[in-house]
Amino acid sequence: MKLNILYLLLAIYTTMGCNNSPSATHKAENPGNTAQQKHEETDNKFDDQEIVAQIAKVKHEKVYTAEEMEAFFPEQLAGIGITDILSIPNNQTSVGKYTLNHNKKIEVHLSDGGGEHGETIVRHFMGVSKQTYKETNGNNYVRPVTEGGIKASESYRDYNQEYEMAFFLPERFGIRFRSNGLDRDEAWEAIHVFISHLKQNQ
Numbered sequence: 001m002k003l004n005i006l007y008l009l010l011a012i013y014t015t016m017g018c019n020n021s022p023s024a025t026h027k028a029e030n031p032g033n034t035a036q037q038k039h040e041e042t043d044n045k046f047d048d049q050e051i052v053a054q055i056a057k058v059k060h061e062k063v064y065t066a067e068e069m070e071a072f073f074p075e076q077l078a079g080i081g082i083t084d085i086l087s088i089p090n091n092q093t094s095v096g097k098y099t100l101n102h103n104k105k106i107e108v109h110l111s112d113g114g115g116e117h118g119e120t121i122v123r124h125f126m127g128v129s130k131q132t133y134k135e136t137n138g139n140n141y142v143r144p145v146t147e148g149g150i151k152a153s154e155s156y157r158d159y160n161q162e163y164e165m166a167f168f169l170p171e172r173f174g175i176r177f178r179s180n181g182l183d184r185d186e187a188w189e190a191i192h193v194f195i196s197h198l199k200q201n202q
Helices: 002-017 035-043 049-058 066-070 119-130 184-201
Strands: 080-088 093-100 104-112 135-137 140-147 150-157 162-169 173-180
Touching: 049 119, 066 080, 066 093, 080 104, 104 119, 104 184, 119 150, 119 162, 119 173, 150 184, 162 184, 173 184
Parallel strands: none
Antiparallel strands: 080 093, 093 104, 104 173, 135 140, 140 150, 150 162, 162 173
């Protein structure tokens, strides 16, 4: 029941988000808040010394440009070609979209936590990696997981076979991965391919 309420809140947030139209390298759509994000935010640990130390570590690092961020996205994930890369202005975030005949989709939000304005990104995504919230409703769930050394918040929505994973990638990146039409193993394999490509191109 709680998950149904959370999904209703998601729909409301998404509708509200449609009124925003930020300019971007390509026109960016407002991703909106999800039920998973809502719980991640409540679990963020704002006085966590590890998070504070990480913020200080990357605060004076150069922020990646939109063009540099685009190079972090591979041409394919899970056999699906990239169809668009959006850059969200003043948010240090780029979004890569992969679509195959509207049956299989992947969306990767990559946020750079470096620089003077990266504190919110580091706080949020490190908090996500530490969050403990979990809930199950039938086949739908939100839960903390560890896969291949990655601590993430993972959710699944059965009605559209959607997986969403969010986590912090040391030393500075926040990643939110969303897929439709992929099974869990395929989704995580795509995540690891993305991370490998990002590291190779830093």
